[in-house]
Amino acid sequence: MDTGLALQARDVRMEYVDQATGERLLAVDRVDLDIVEGQFVSIVGPSGCGKSTFLKIVNGLFPASEGTIEIRPAAQGVAHAMVFQDSSLFPWYTIVDNIAYGLVCQGVPRKEARARAKPLIDLVSLTGFEKKFPYQLSGGMQQRANLARALTVDPEILLMDEPFAALDAQTRELMQAELLRIWSEASKTVLFITHQIDEAIYLSDRVLVMSARPGRILADITIDLPRPRRLEIKRSPEFIEYADRIWGLISTQLRPESPVAAAS
Amino acid sequence: MVQTRTLVHRGHPGRRSHKFPRRGERLLFGLIGFVVVLPLWEIVVQAGLIKRVTLSSPSLIATAAVNDLFIKGTLWPHLFASSQYFVLGLGLALLTGVPLGLSLGLFRRLNFFLDPWLSAIYATPTIALVPLIVLVLGLGLESKIFIVWLEAIFVVVVSTMAGVRAAEARYLDLAKSFRASRWLMFQSVIVPSSFPFILTALRLGTTRALVGVVVAEFFSANKGIGFFINFSGTTLRTDRVMLGVIILGLLGVAMGEGVRRIERRYEKWRPDIN
Numbered sequence: 452m453d454t455g456l457a458l459q460a461r462d463v464r465m466e467y468v469d470q471a472t473g474e475r476l477l478a479v480d481r482v483d484l485d486i487v488e489g490q491f492v493s494i495v496g497p498s499g500c501g502k503s504t505f506l507k508i509v510n511g512l513f514p515a516s517e518g519t520i521e522i523r524p525a526a527q528g529v530a531h532a533m534v535f536q537d538s539s540l541f542p543w544y545t546i547v548d549n550i551a552y553g554l555v556c557q558g559v560p561r562k563e564a565r566a567r568a569k570p571l572i573d574l575v576s577l578t579g580f581e582k583k584f585p586y587q588l589s590g591g592m593q594q595r596a597n598l599a600r601a602l603t604v605d606p607e608i609l610l611m612d613e614p615f616a617a618l619d620a621q622t623r624e625l626m627q628a629e630l631l632r633i634w635s636e637a638s639k640t641v642l643f644i645t646h647q648i649d650e651a652i653y654l655s656d657r658v659l660v661m662s663a664r665p666g667r668i669l670a671d672i673t674i675d676l677p678r679p680r681r682l683e684i685k686r687s688p689e690f691i692e693y694a695d696r697i698w699g700l701i702s703t704q705l706r707p708e709s710p711v712a713a714a715s
Numbered sequence: 716m717v718q719t720r721t722l723v724h725r726g727h728p729g730r731r732s733h734k735f736p737r738r739g740e741r742l743l744f745g746l747i748g749f750v751v752v753l754p755l756w757e758i759v760v761q762a763g764l765i766k767r768v769t770l771s772s773p774s775l776i777a778t779a780a781v782n783d784l785f786i787k788g789t790l791w792p793h794l795f796a797s798s799q800y801f802v803l804g805l806g807l808a809l810l811t812g813v814p815l816g817l818s819l820g821l822f823r824r825l826n827f828f829l830d831p832w833l834s835a836i837y838a839t840p841t842i843a844l845v846p847l848i849v850l851v852l853g854l855g856l857e858s859k860i861f862i863v864w865l866e867a868i869f870v871v872v873v874s875t876m877a878g879v880r881a882a883e884a885r886y887l888d889l890a891k892s893f894r895a896s897r898w899l900m901f902q903s904v905i906v907p908s909s910f911p912f913i914l915t916a917l918r919l920g921t922t923r924a925l926v927g928v929v930v931a932e933f934f935s936a937n938k939g940i941g942f943f944i945n946f947s948g949t950t951l952r953t954d955r956v957m958l959g960v961i962i963l964g965l966l967g968v969a970m971g972e973g974v975r976r977i978e979r980r981y982e983k984w985r986p987d988i989n
Contacts, residue, residue, distance in 0.1 A: 510892050511892075512888060512891060512892060529894075532892070532893070533889075533892040535885065535888070535889060535892075537885055539885045539886060539888070539889045541886060541903065541904070541907065543907035543910070544903075552893065552903070553893045555899070555903075556890070556893035556894055556895040556896075556899060557893075557894075604893070
């Protein structure tokens with residue numbers, strides 16, 4: 452693996468057998484991906500294109516049928532941690548116990564894990580909510596806790612699977628800005644999955660466009676917008692140009708029966 | 716807009732929302748049953764339309780209650796004996812049933828292996844097994860506890876097992892993604908997920924155990940509420956029979972309510988209760 456890379460994927464294929472029909476389906480096909488350390492990389496693509504599947508392969512939740520994924524071994528902490536789409540905070544744990552959970556999984560005693568979770572709670576602005584239960588928090592706050600939980604284990608690379616998809620539009624915008632702030636403070640490599648083009652452009656250094664199933668990388672677009680980025684940047688001509696270009700690529704991938712694709 | 720508004724009003728002419736029934740309504744209609752039925756029962760018996768010995772009467776039952784509970788206190792040893800069988804039998808059913816239910820939920824092969832036996836236990840009326848149980852365990856405490864245990868264990872096992880199955884994939888995935896050990900996954904995801912089901916197990920088990928107590932005492936005892944009812948029946952003391960039945964009913968309701976309170980207390984993290 453090349454130096455300076457946080458992640459290197461080569462020729463990743465994922466094939467699975469549909470339990471209902473017995474059909475063999477190809478979810479991900481020949482994906483190559485290099486992520487430089489500290490980069491924020493997003494993958495966008497139509498629903499069901501295999502982008503989440505790819506992320507789960509990176510996370511080790513299931514094995515790839517072929518190919519290799521190398522993640523730079525962490526100097527400290529772990530190689531990777533995942534932020535799921537639904538917050539998946541345990542409803543039976545308080546916020547602090549949820550955030551400390553990753554550490555507990557590594558065998559850190561609960562008390563120490565709580566203490567080590569504290570700075571992350573501050574980082575995601577949840578100070579004062581430690582003793583609350585998840586249902587007492589708004590969707591946005593739950594996702595902050597979700598993010599903090601992934602950060603406590605100090606991952607080399609942070610994997611995010613459409614973390615803001617379930618939030619309302621305004622909260623989502625605010626959380627995007629918040630994520631950039633946290634990202635710049637925590638200085639992590641991020642692999643971010645989304646189906647929202649503007650979200651991908653706003654957050655990322657690079658946006659990868661994935662084809663409809665089987666998922667392949669159609670384009671690798673470097674987003675050359677200055678940082679720090681304010682939300683207003685989404686209305687700049689450069690931003691809109693990127694959005695048009697990516698939408699152009701994705702719309703070729705939508706199935707003809709989709710009314711949006713037919714209209715465009 | 717205007718049209719919609721008028722339609723809404725016309726659709727509900729001064730009708731109360733279903734969500735807010737009058738507070739007293741439930742109590743009022745609940746009481747009517749007693750206010751009507753009890754005097755009617757008394758009158759029918761006093762008028763001699765039905766023999767005292769067959770149906771007793773509210774006043775006779777009340778007298779028996781005062782006598783047996785307070786003046787002579789004959790009921791207390793029976794109540795004590797019954798609660799002993801109940802607590803020990805149900806306690807044992809929980810101590811064995813919960814771990815067994817968890818294991819059956821976790822290990823598919825164990826489930827396949829034990830399932831026919833459990834189904835057989837459930838399908839067989841416990842009463843049918845009483846002679847055998849007495850033969851093996853004798854007439855002492857052991858046989859009663861065993862009968863109560865046998866009556867209660869099935870619902871405890873099945874309910875706990877359902878709890879393990881109810882553990883959500885997203886929580887399991889999360890634990891897996893953090894490389895949680897199997898033991899940690901068990902205690903941080905599976906046990907909390909099944910906790911509401913274990914409380915249900917407790918509630919169902921309570922009812923079944925009460926049945927078990929009566930079954931045990933009917934056939935092989937010289938004390939206990941079940942014995943008291945049975946013995947009173949054979950000596951034609953219908954008032955005492957009724958008293959025993961009422962006490963059992965009240966105990967059942969009280970314990971059900973008790974468990975429901977525990978459920979509420981331990982489900983802090985659940986947004987909606989009930």
